[in-house]
Amino acid sequence: MERKCEFCGEQIPQERLEALPNTRRCVKCAQKNGSDIRVKQVGTGMDIDTYKDLLGAIRS
Numbered sequence: 656m657e658r659k660c661e662f663c664g665e666q667i668p669q670e671r672l673e674a675l676p677n678t679r680r681c682v683k684c685a686q687k688n689g690s691d692i693r694v695k696q697v698g699t700g701m702d703i704d705t706y707k708d709l710l711g712a713i714r715s
């Protein structure tokens with residue numbers, strides 16, 4: 656499966672797609688513009704979107 660970033664048009668790395676199957680942004684653009692993933696986890700106080708995107712960034 657291949658997907659390109661909606662901002663810069665670069666191909667999103669496979670590892671990132673595995674970590675964030677619904678993302679349309681590469682790591683750089685997600686860091687710059689914010690994650691497009693909206694999965695809310697109630698009660699932790701942690702922003703799961705950002706957390707997951709950080710994971711993706713580390714893996715890439």
Ligand SMILES: [Zn+2]
Pocket residue numbers: 660661662663664665680681682683684685
């Ligand atoms: Zn991008």
